[in-house]
Structure formats: structure tokens, C-alpha cells
Amino acid sequence: KGLKGQGHPRAPQISSQFSPGERFAMKEALKGAIRIPTVSFSPENVNATALAEFGEYIRTVFPTVFKTSFIRHEVIGEYSHLLTVRGSDPSLQPYMLMAHSDVVPAPDEGWEVPPFSGLEGDGFIHGRGTLDNKNSLMAILQALELLLNRNYIPRRSFFIALGHDEEVSGQNGAQKISALLQARDIKLAFIVDEGNFILDGFIPHLKKPFAMIAVSEKGSINLRLEVNMTPGHSSAPPKETSIGILAAAVSRLEQTPMPNMFGSGPLKMTLQELAHEFSFPANIILSNLWLFGPLVSRLMERNYITNALVRTTTALTMFNAGVKVNVIPPVAQAIINIRIHPAQTVQEVLDLVKNIVADNRVQFHVLTAFDPLPVSPSDHQALGYQLLRQTIQSIFPEVSTVVPGICIGNTDSRHYTNLTTSIYRFNPLYLHPQSFRSIHGINEKISVPAYETQVKFIFEFIQNADADQEPAPHQHEL
Numbered sequence: 001k002g003l004k005g006q007g008h009p010r011a012p013q014i015s016s017q018f019s020p021g022e023r024f025a026m027k028e029a030l031k032g033a034i035r036i037p038t039v040s041f042s043p044e045n046v047n048a049t050a051l052a053e054f055g056e057y058i059r060t061v062f063p064t065v066f067k068t069s070f071i072r073h074e075v076i077g078e079y080s081h082l083l084t085v086r087g088s089d090p091s092l093q094p095y096m097l098m099a100h101s102d103v104v105p106a107p108d109e110g111w112e113v114p115p116f117s118g119l120e121g122d123g124f125i126h127g128r129g130t131l132d133n134k135n136s137l138m139a140i141l142q143a144l145e146l147l148l149n150r151n152y153i154p155r156r157s158f159f160i161a162l163g164h165d166e167e168v169s170g171q172n173g174a175q176k177i178s179a180l181l182q183a184r185d186i187k188l189a190f191i192v193d194e195g196n197f198i199l200d201g202f203i204p205h206l207k208k209p210f211a212m213i214a215v216s217e218k219g220s221i222n223l224r225l226e227v228n229m230t231p232g233h234s235s236a237p238p239k240e241t242s243i244g245i246l247a248a249a250v251s252r253l254e255q256t257p258m259p260n261m262f263g264s265g266p267l268k269m270t271l272q273e274l275a276h277e278f279s280f281p282a283n284i285i286l287s288n289l290w291l292f293g294p295l296v297s298r299l300m301e302r303n304y305i306t307n308a309l310v311r312t313t314t315a316l317t318m319f320n321a322g323v324k325v326n327v328i329p330p331v332a333q334a335i336i337n338i339r340i341h342p343a344q345t346v347q348e349v350l351d352l353v354k355n356i357v358a359d360n361r362v363q364f365h366v367l368t369a370f371d372p373l374p375v376s377p378s379d380h381q382a383l384g385y386q387l388l389r390q391t392i393q394s395i396f397p398e399v400s401t402v403v404p405g406i407c408i409g410n411t412d413s414r415h416y417t418n419l420t421t422s423i424y425r426f427n428p429l430y431l432h433p434q435s436f437r438s439i440h441g442i443n444e445k446i447s448v449p450a451y452e453t454q455v456k457f458i459f460e461f462i463q464n465a466d467a468d469q470e471p472a473p474h475q476h477e478l
């Protein structure tokens with residue numbers, strides 16, 4: 001049995017038409033948020049002044065949210081925010097919406113406009129955080145503010161968790177909120193966080209966009225490789241130096257891809273559900289992976305994004321060595337950022353890495369590591385997944401396919417596996433290859449209509465979560 005209304009977007013009780021004044025105010029509110037440089041550099045180095053200012057800012061632009069009697073607001077870990085919206089029906093299990101206020105650094109170079117200007121031009125709001133993830137944070141609060149201004153009282157309780165250090169691990173924000181909710185014995189029906197998008201233009205020959213809701217995310221290892229050698233005068237160098245040994249080791253890692261894990265994990269499900277979107281012969285190929293799996297797997301390896309879906313990836317992200325032009329360096333260090341395919345574990349990947357490096361002069365230090373996240377349900381009974389699907393169909397009627405997939409990046413939602421088995425990572429936005437590169441890159445921007453649609457999506461989603469969710473009757477029961 002599926003959920004009632006499945007396949008038929010239900011009309012929300014309150015129309016998601018916003019007045020010109022409301023639409024103006026919502027874009028101005030986002031611009032203001034972008035102007036506050038809440039940059040995270042490391043867990044120990046966040047912009048505390050900006051984060052404090054951001055906390056004041058959201059109180060100012062969303063006054064109704066912060067003064068409503070059935071909403072409790074708590075500041076956690078100094079700069080994260082937890083809102084508890086008490087619904088009128090305590091028998092309904094609560095859910096949680098998530099976003100984060102911090103952003104990655106954005107040096108001015110290469111940007112069309114300064115990254116913290118929040119300037120509007122060509123129908124876009126420009127700046128760091130417009131896609132990752134102040135858009136979501138502001139859209140959640142904006143949608144709630146608009147609902148409250150229309151006297152909406154939610155039936156189902158929900159939490160809004162707004163982390164302030166997602167970009168540097170979430171240890172002071174999401175982890176603390178999670179511990180607090182666990183101490184309060186909270187169990188959640190589901191969580192919705194950032195993650196995948198409505199993807200457009202990522203797959204050759206697939207002209208239509210499709211929505212991908214991430215039901216899992218890759219694991220991760222940050223690994224430091226280190227070589228120590230005796231220092232000395234560069235005029236009489238040894239045959240090998242710490243730099244040379246380490247460079248050869250990381251080069252071997254870069255040149256030796258991890259095994260292709262196509263066929264294990266949620267990817268098969270993604271491709272099968274996507275098959276009908278393709279024309280002949282791709283539709284037949286994708287519907288018969290038992291036969292064509294090896295071909296599809298080879299094709300996916302060729303592109304750097306789809307490659308990340310079929311295997312564990314190893315990215316060399318930092319390299320440090322040397323103290324002076326004429327000194328043989330005592331130590332060389334490199335950081336490898338590894339993203340683990342859902343079918344592998346931290347231990348398996350570490351064993352593979354050590355075998356590839358195969359040099360006992362190279363020392364390994366695991367800085368951080370976690371396994372891939374469990375796969376959340378995406379069947380007809382999966383409330384969170386079905387609510388997302390229904391809301392996508394209502395807000396984006398041109399998107400005919402919604403598929404479960406994996407998130408290649410990590411999100412704060414991974415800190416909440418103690419509260420629910422149903423975690424969905426989805427941004428109600430179109431993503432094109434160019435906008436994908438702008439996330440953590442340059443010229444990050446969101447179109448004004450896209451942001452309005454994101455607000456509309458959450459405005460309807462909250463109402464959909466309050467609609468009756470009894471299983472749909474079988475045909476013969478009608």
C-alpha cells in the first residue's frame with residue numbers, strides 16, 4: 001500500500017501565492033544574509049562576530065517566527081539554532097528541517113561581484129552561500145514566517161536545526177543539537193537536509209531534468225601521509241628525499257583508482273528508476289543492468305561526477321614540505337580526502353590505500369573517518385521520501401521523475417542517525433553543471449525566481465506534512 005495521495009500532488013490548504021511586497025522582502029532578506037561573512041576556516045577558526053550578527057539578523061527579519069508562543073528557540077553551541085515548532089496533534093511523530101549558516105571561504109579573485117556583496121544583477125542574487133546553504137536556511141524561516149502570518153498552526157510538530165559549523169565538521173552545532181534531542185528522547189519520522197538537486201544537463205542524451213533525493217551519503221577519511229628523513233645540506237643531496245618519497249606515494253594513489261563498485265549500493269535503483277526517461281537504446285540498456293552493467297559502469301567512469309558515484313575517490317588536497325631553499329627537508333606531509341562508496345568501509349579503504357602506497361617509510365595518520373551512511377527508505381511507505389516526491393510534483397510539474405540516489409558530499413544530517421533511519425538530502429532547486437562548479441567555487445549565485453520557488457516548496461511541504469497520511473486504500477476497497 002502506498003501513502004494516500006501518492007502520485008497526485010495534493011493542494012495545500014493555504015495557497016503559496018505571495019504578494020509583490022512579500023516577494024520583494026524575501027529576496028532582500030536573502031541578500032542581507034549573504035552580506036554577513038559567516039566563514040568557517042576550521043573547527044577552531046570560525047567567524048564568531050559574523051555568526052553572532054547572523055543570529056541577530058534572523059531574529060530581525062523573521063519577527064513572527066521568534067515571537068510565536070508555540071515555537072521554542074534555543075541557541076546551541078553558541079551560534080547554532082534549534083527551533084521546536086509544537087504542532088496541535090501530539091500523536092503525529094515530528095520531523096526535522098535542516099540547513100547551515102556557515103560558508104566556505106571566498107577570496108575576491110575570479111568573482112564577477114564581491115562574494116559577500118549580496119548584489120542583485122541579471123535576475124540573480126550573487127554571493128557565497130546563495131546555493132550552499134543560506135538559501136535553504138533563509139527559505140525555511142521565510143516559509144514559516146509567511147505561514148504564521150497567515151495564522152497557520154501546524155498539526156505535526158517539527159524541528160528546525162540550523163548548524164553554524166557544517167563546513168568544518170558540525171561538531172559544535174549539529175552534534176550538540178543531536179545530543180540534546182537524544183537526551184530529550186526525541187525520535188523523528190524523517191529529516192530533510194541539503195544534498196542533491198533537480199539535475200539538469202549532467203547526463204548526455206538525457207534532455208529532461210530529474211530530481212534526485214539522496215537516501216545515503218558517502219563515507220569519508222581525511223588521511224595525513226608523512227615521510228620523515230634526516231635533514232642536511234642541499235649541496236650533497238641523498239638519493240631520495242622526504243618530498244620525493246611522498247610525491248611518489250601520492251602520485252601512485254592518484255594514478256590507481258579504487259575499485260569500481262557499480263552494482264552495489266543505491267546506484268542500481270537510481271538507474272533503473274531513471275531508465276524510462278531515456279530514449280532507445282539507452283532505456284533498454286538501463287533496464288537490463290544484469291546484462292549491460294559492465295558497459296554502463298565503464299561509461300560512468302569517464303565523467304568525473306558520475307565516476308564519484310561508482311567508486312571511492314581519493315583527492316590530494318594539501319601538501320606541505322620544506323623549510324629553506326638549501327635545506328634537505330626533514331618532513332613532508334600530504335592530506336588525502338577520501339570519499340567512501342556506500343559498499344565499502346573505512347577499514348577496507350585504508351587497507352587498499354596502504355597496499356597502493358606500499359612503502360613503509362610513509363606513515364599514515366587518520367585525522368577523521370566515518371563509514372558511508374545507512375540507506376534511508378524510498379518505498380511507498382516512506383513518509384519523508386513520499387512527501388518530498390509529492391511536493392516536487394506540485395511545485396515542479398515539468399519534472400516527471402524523482403529518483404533515490406547518493407550524496408557525494410557530506411552533510412550535517414549524518415550527525416542525526418541516532419534520531420531517525422529516514423534522512424533525505426534534497427534542495428528544491430535546479431542544478432546545472434556550471435552551478436555545480438560554483439558550489440565551494442566562484443560566482444555562486446541563485447536566480448530570484450529559483451529562491452522564491454524554494455520558499456514556496458517549503459511553504460507547501462510543511463502543509464503537506466500535516467495532511468492525512470493513512471495508507472491509500474486498494475482499488476477494490478473503494
Ligand SMILES: CC/C=C\C/C=C\C/C=C\C/C=C\C/C=C\C/C=C\CCC(=O)N[C@@H](Cc1ccccc1)C(=O)O
Pocket residue numbers: 166167168169194195196197199202203220270271305306309407408409410411431436439
Ligand atoms: C545516475 C545518476 C547520474 C547522474 C548524477 C549526476 C550528477 C550528480 C551531480 C551532482 C551531485 C549533486 C549535488 C551534489 C552537490 C553538492 C554536494 C552536497 C552537499 C555537500 C555539502 C558539503 O560541501 N559538505 C562538506 C562537509 C564537510 C566539511 C568538512 C569535513 C567533512 C565534511 C563536504 O562534503 O566536504
Ligand SMILES: [Zn+2]
Pocket residue numbers: 100132133166194
Ligand atoms: Zn552545505
Ligand SMILES: [Zn+2]
Pocket residue numbers: 104132167440
Ligand atoms: Zn558546503
